[in-house]
Structure formats: structure tokens, C-alpha cells
């Protein structure tokens with residue numbers, strides 16, 4: 566198991582990817598998707614974070630979050646988001662598969678994949694790439710051919726603000742030199 570080094574920079578913008586356990590498409594359920602977004606708002610408020618962009622896919626979530634000066638350590642808030650969601654989600658689906666012994670030892674449920682992917686935004690260009698990646702993601706994964714047709718992302722907000730032209734599609738070359746993006 567590799568050692569993870571995380572760098573906690575106050576006020577940094579961080580990209581996160583959270584994946585469901587066994588890639589179960591739990592966010593296809595509208596109520597479950599709304600539950601997650603409500604808890605995301607709750608957590609960002611609690612830690613004075615700002616969610617800059619998001620994209621909710623059936624089996625994973627992409628987030629772009631600005632941290633706060635008082636809570637630069639994002640591990641706790643993200644773990645808390647996953648935990649709160651797991652607790653509430655059980656009400657939707659009481660017949661979840663039982664965790665194996667390793668997962669039980671780590672007090673993990675069968676709702677999320679262990680850990681999460683994160684990347685601290687380096688500069689303006691990196692920020693733009695991640696915004697584009699997140700908003701293009703429903704198309705990338707084949708759920709729609711137009712980012713505007715995907716309800717579960719912050720794309721329409723950015724179109725309204727004039728950040729994207731009406732029929733925006735990204736230059737795909739900008740994504741190739743990056744790391745794995747967590748999904």
C-alpha cells in the first residue's frame with residue numbers, strides 16, 4: 566500500500582473524485598442524488614468551504630472545492646461527507662451487501678470506495694482544465710452528448726454566468742497531459 570502525502574493549503578482549490586463501492590450506480594436515483602447534494606451543501610457550509618463546480622455521475626462524483634483559512638485539512642470534511650451520506654443512504658436501501666472483514670475492521674460501509682482522489686489546483690490553467698473536465702464528464706462517460714442536458718452538474722450555472730458559450734464543447738487535448746483525474 567503506497568503512502569499518501571496530502572498537502573493542506575489554506576484557501577486552496579482542490580478537485581475531488583469520490584467513487585461508489587463496486588461502482589454501484591446509486592446516484593441514478595433522483596432522491597439519492599438530491600440527498601448527496603444537500604449533504605454537500607451542509608458540509609461546505611459547516612467548514613466554510615465553497616463548492617466551485619460539481620458533476621454527479623451514477624457511480625461517482627467530481628467536486629471542485631475552495632477550502633477555507635480555518636479548515637485547510639480537507640480529509641475530515643470529505644470523510645464526514647461520505648459518512649453522513651452513508652448513514653442517510655441506508656434508509657433508502659436497507660438491504661446493502663455486508664462489508665467484508667477488512668472493511669468492517671476499518672468501519673467502512675459498502676456504499677463508497679475506500680479513500681478518495683484529490684488534486685490541489687496549481688494555477689489558472691489547471692483550474693480551467695478541471696472546470697472543463699468536470700462539466701464535460703457526463704459526455705465523456707457517455708450519458709449524454711451535450712453537457713447542458715445533464716441536470717446533475719454546475720454546468721448551467723456557468724453558462725448563465727457567461728463562462729461557457731451556448732453550445733460549448735471542450736478541446737479534448739487539454740485533458741491528455743494530465744494525471745488520471747480520479748475517474
Ligand code: NI
Pocket residue numbers: 622625627702706748
Ligand atoms: Ni468521471
